[in-house]
Amino acid sequence: MFIIDRKSNRITKLNQKTFSELGFRERDHLQEWIANNPESIGEELLIIQKEFNGFHDTNERLDLLALDKQGNVVVIENKLDDSGRDVTWQVLKYASYCSSLTKEQIKSIYQDYLNKISKNEEAEKNLIEFFEVEDYQEIVINKGLTQRLIIIAANFRKEVTSTVLWLMNYKLRIQCFKVTPYQMGDQLLLNFEQIIPMKEAEEYVINMAEKNQADINIQEESKTRHNTRILFWKKLLPHINKKTELFKNISPSKDNWIGAGTGISSVSYNFVMSRSYARVEVYLQRSVKEENKFIFEELGKFKDSIENKFGDSLTWERLDNKKASRIKYQKDDVNIYNEEDWEDMINFMVTSMLNLENAFQKPISEVRSKLISKLNTDEI
Known part of the structure; x- marks a missing residue:
């Protein structure tokens, strides 16, 4: 990333940093930034829980749980300087755990989150406002196998990106965002870049995944x-x-x-x-x-x-x-x-x-x- 100097008509390269160099931690910093500004990853999401561990018979916890405007559950997993090799397995497990959540359970999870962050707000009213409806009964949440997965990291290992690309052929909705910190003097900057699927090719990739799945269904049929x-x-x-x-x-x-x-x-x-x-x-x-x-x-x-x-x-x-x-x-x-x-x-x-x-x-x-x-x- 470069900064433009209008007066000299020159560009100056910003110093790319790692989160560890800057002393940032996954839970205390990156997770908080996204939770408080989910539009940083390119769409309007409603964060309904952090560090969610409400799964039966397991102590595992996912970083962020959200809803999109279509009522789909969105699992967000954050990593700092390296994605690790097992992150795809993690988010798949979390998505499977979340697939059985009912509308009332999700409302309860969201209310717990609002209470935890000391917001004197009602989950039901916020959901009505987010989905822009008049009546809570109109809202449809977590219908069928519609769960989405978002992985955020500074660097992605090849075994992760190859697995994600393969999984997308089965109509799993997975996005990978590369997040990079930069320093300019005392000022710090953060860049989010969607690398899978590439933003410009997202519709094409989704269409191809649907076609591939249709072909598989035809073969099985x-x-x-x-x-x-x-x-x-x-x-x-x-x-x-x-x-x-x-x-x-x-x-x-x-x-x-x-x-x-x-x-x-x-x-x-x-x-x-x-x-x-x-x-x-x-x-x-x-x-x-x-x-x-x-x-x-x-x-x-x-x-x-x-x-x-x-x-x-x-x-x-x-x-x-x-x-x-x-x-x-x-x-x-x-x-x-x-x-x-x-x-x-x-x-x-x-x-x-x-x-x-x-x-x-x-x-x-x-x-x-x-x-x-x-x-x-x-x-x-």
Whole structure:
């Protein structure tokens, strides 16, 4: 830091000092400065306790406890010339301890603080004023996992900064402020600098953390979905394999469908399930669109006999805008992710697949012969 001399048009470097050189102590000085002027760290905070130790089964105490304008609890940990290597673990513990504090407990903690510093004030009135509301009942404090962490030190070890940056990927709201004392003659100056996240990039860092967490959530959700599907297929396959050879060589899958051959390449009998239905189908997915449409039309010539043998009407989807075509039978209002629906789904799917195989076996054999003939004469 430099001081500007207007007359000489020169700058003079200020003498950077350490707190220990100046005889300052963490609790008696740095903590008091921040407690009495929390705006020094760049925002309006309400300090509600110093040296808070109101945790069950532990004698640990955090330096400063505060609230921000959104009603989030803010844990502030101060270090002097060195952050130490364990400060991140400290603030995480404190945040976990504070996460269970209720609104009334926080009001009580704040009232104790006001009494301790001999301020003849009421916590409830101060909270109403700080949050700029008319009624105490309107105030929402410490909702969910919204606790914030602020670490203040003259120097931060690499193991601290790297850990903080990593934790931010999980949407933990952590800020690191570097505080530096300077001396100019008899005058002392103090500079607060937010180094993590950098003030100019704070919004970007928060957005990236949210994106990273969303990606992690998607991965975890996908993993859960995959495991559920595998378990469902493991339950279904033994039932169908007792009654037909069709799926004997098919293994449980993480996908929402499994299929078995019909006798025509890339035309399959499929089981399909989702959050809203269970389905059996004949799915035409050959690489050439015209071949799928030809098979669909030829099978359509047997529609009446197929449905009579199946025992119900089927849904015939030519899917003109797609390469594939489908003939399906579906049960709605069942959910693969609700295990209570599984028995109903399995009974429906097994019975329907047996009927589907029985109804399509002969028509597919005849259409296969026609397809081979068409391909040999290049008419498709």
